[in-house]
Amino acid sequence: MQLSIIKIGGNIIDDETRLAVFLDTFAAVPGKKILVHGGGKLATKVAEGLGIRQQLVDGRRVTDGETLKVVTMVYAGTINKNIVAQLQARGCDAIGLTGADGNSILAHKRVHPEIDYGFVGDVDSVNAAFLTGLLMLEKTIVFAPVTHDGKGLLLNTNADTIAQELATGLGRSFDVSLVYSFEKSGVLRDAGDESSVIGRIGPSEYQELKAKRLIFAGMIPKLDNAFAALRSGVGKVIIGRAEELPLLLAGKAGTTIVNE
Amino acid sequence: MQLSIIKIGGNIIDDETRLAVFLDTFAAVPGKKILVHGGGKLATKVAEGLGIRQQLVDGRRVTDGETLKVVTMVYAGTINKNIVAQLQARGCDAIGLTGADGNSILAHKRVHPEIDYGFVGDVDSVNAAFLTGLLMLEKTIVFAPVTHDGKGLLLNTNADTIAQELATGLGRSFDVSLVYSFEKSGVLRDAGDESSVIGRIGPSEYQELKAKRLIFAGMIPKLDNAFAALRSGVGKVIIGRAEELPLLLAGKAGTTIVNE
Numbered sequence: 001m002q003l004s005i006i007k008i009g010g011n012i013i014d015d016e017t018r019l020a021v022f023l024d025t026f027a028a029v030p031g032k033k034i035l036v037h038g039g040g041k042l043a044t045k046v047a048e049g050l051g052i053r054q055q056l057v058d059g060r061r062v063t064d065g066e067t068l069k070v071v072t073m074v075y076a077g078t079i080n081k082n083i084v085a086q087l088q089a090r091g092c093d094a095i096g097l098t099g100a101d102g103n104s105i106l107a108h109k110r111v112h113p114e115i116d117y118g119f120v121g122d123v124d125s126v127n128a129a130f131l132t133g134l135l136m137l138e139k140t141i142v143f144a145p146v147t148h149d150g151k152g153l154l155l156n157t158n159a160d161t162i163a164q165e166l167a168t169g170l171g172r173s174f175d176v177s178l179v180y181s182f183e184k185s186g187v188l189r190d191a192g193d194e195s196s197v198i199g200r201i202g203p204s205e206y207q208e209l210k211a212k213r214l215i216f217a218g219m220i221p222k223l224d225n226a227f228a229a230l231r232s233g234v235g236k237v238i239i240g241r242a243e244e245l246p247l248l249l250a251g252k253a254g255t256t257i258v259n260e
Numbered sequence: 261m262q263l264s265i266i267k268i269g270g271n272i273i274d275d276e277t278r279l280a281v282f283l284d285t286f287a288a289v290p291g292k293k294i295l296v297h298g299g300g301k302l303a304t305k306v307a308e309g310l311g312i313r314q315q316l317v318d319g320r321r322v323t324d325g326e327t328l329k330v331v332t333m334v335y336a337g338t339i340n341k342n343i344v345a346q347l348q349a350r351g352c353d354a355i356g357l358t359g360a361d362g363n364s365i366l367a368h369k370r371v372h373p374e375i376d377y378g379f380v381g382d383v384d385s386v387n388a389a390f391l392t393g394l395l396m397l398e399k400t401i402v403f404a405p406v407t408h409d410g411k412g413l414l415l416n417t418n419a420d421t422i423a424q425e426l427a428t429g430l431g432r433s434f435d436v437s438l439v440y441s442f443e444k445s446g447v448l449r450d451a452g453d454e455s456s457v458i459g460r461i462g463p464s465e466y467q468e469l470k471a472k473r474l475i476f477a478g479m480i481p482k483l484d485n486a487f488a489a490l491r492s493g494v495g496k497v498i499i500g501r502a503e504e505l506p507l508l509l510a511g512k513a514g515t516t517i518v519n520e
Contacts, residue, residue: 046333050309069338073306077337078329081406081414085360089412095361100345102355102399133397137390139362146341152349154341 003135003174004033004249007163009182010040012242013079022181023083025245027090032135032174034166035094036143037083038159043067043074055118063118063156071156072098072146080144087140094140099123099147100154102130105162107147107155121147121155123162126169164225164234171233177249178234180222181242186255187223191216197240202258203227226257263395263434264293264509267423269442270300272502273339282441283343285505287350292395292434294426295354296403297343298419303327303334315378323378323416331416332358332406340404347400354400359383359407360414362390365422367407367415381407381415383422386429424485424494431493437509438494440482441502446515447483451476457500457513462520463487486517 006026012018026035047054047070055062063071080096087094099105099121107121134141143166145159160180167178186197198205206223209215215223226237240247240254247253266286272278286295307314307330315322323331340356347354359365359381367381394401403426405419420440427438446457458465466483469475475483486497500507500514507513 046310049311050306072341073333073337075337076341077333077335081332081336081358081360084358085408085414086412088360088363088408088410093363095357097355098341098344100341100348100354100356102397103348103353130397130399137362137393139390148345148348150348152346154345 001174002031003170003176004029004031004179005036005163005167005170005176006033006179006181006245007036007159008038008242009159010038011183012181013037013040014042018243020086022242022245023086023090025243027087027092029245029249032140034131034141034143035083036145036159036163036166037075037079038145039071039075040079042078043070046070046074057115060115060117062116063120065119068119068154068156072154075144076146080142083142087142092140093138094142095134096142096144098144098154099157099162102134103127103148103150104130105147105157105165106150107157108149109153109155119153119155121149121157123147123157123165126165128169128173131166131170132173160222160225164229167229167234167237168232171229171235176234177236177238178226178229179245179248179254180226180237180239181245181248182222182239184241185244185253186240187215187219189214197253198255200256200258202260223257230257230259261434262291263430263436264289264291264439265296265423265427265430265436266293266439266441266505267296267419268298268502269419270298271443272441273297273300274302278503280346282502282505283346283350285503287347287352289505289509292400294391294401294403295343296405296419296423296426297335297339298405299331299335300339302338303330306330306334317375320375320377322376323380325379328379328414328416332414335404336406340402343402347402352400353398354402355394356402356404358404358414359417359422362394363387363410364390365407365417365425366410367417368409369413369415379413379415381409381417383407383417383425386425388429388433391426391430392433420482420485424489427489427494427497428492431489431495436494437496437498438486438489439505439508440486440497440499441505441508442482442499444501445504445513446500447475447479449474458515460516460518462518483517490517490519
């Protein structure tokens, strides 16, 4: 059975008009589907409003206790529930989840030898039985980038990783297409030229482009996640522009990541 | 099949220790169950922090657009997800919902001849099929007091009413016990004396006590909801102290509302 897992980034969430257009397209995708959304700038705005200072350690954002509260509010509250309500308005029977809901994604607080990232989660397991149960009830699942550790702690978790872990965990029961949608048309040969989309990319070409520094920094974790998903049994991974979702799923736009 | 629907108020949510004790007790309740939580003072605190002024019309709180954003953040985000994570930590497989999730509670924006309450919802219907599906997947449902209108709008909705509507909607398929838990031991003969709990109360005694002004103001909507639930087929309604939950469910504490 087909399952589309689509990740949208913060830049779409932050733009009401673009989000509405995307949700029209997403609601129209046939069959079983999961949407994973990132955070966007609203969390920073709310944190600033509440006088919570963003902690940076070596240039990396740290999720301290106060920031975790804001992340939970904004990602699992505002953003998730608004997307769910807007999908319902489009006739798409959506349900919003964090990893704590139905114990759907179990994670642990990141352990790092040098940096304390705070309340950031690295995923341990996906509850495929429960998620399959929801999909069988004809629900479209909308995931906020928040997981839990099973001991009462919520954890801020990278949305790209969640999408990849869901694809992997559900890849055993479904024929999964994983789409990372973002602001570019796909993996570009020339970062400045939107028409230079690479249609297909395999691991050897990826290594080559990375060695030549032709792949820009933000792309690397996305591609690493994509190849990890493919290695663990996901059928298809596509990277491209959110507004082109139907074309991406049909393999007519974006970059398709292949294993060979 | 038995189903316990338990409503807890804001005063428990605001007190971390009391909430933890309550959740221990709730997690231990056997069988199928639903928790409905109110809002608490956190929403007011966050609204103040963000410089959003609480609008009052004739002494009644109004949910304007900015307040709705805070309600969605705090009720559906912070409070709901923390309760879910804490129940998971207690081995209780919880899932948090608003009325938008799975289209579980459909409402409309309140229409009132004199007062514009803003984004406040009056419930139209409960999606019993979906909620039954979740209960059959062995999930414990945790409801935030937020519904939707099916047209993309989230609505702030009274938690007592949600509990009653759920009890009514699910009363056709389950043998429902509805518990309104709060800070008092039950319906009191003497508001100042916690030992004056009325063990059972029927509609005629209720009318009598109300006429004599022996029922305090905050109790009246709770009792009206309770009788409405009984009239529409709910098996049992109990009002009492949250910490006494097992005794309330066993009929050994609190006030049992009867149809007699």
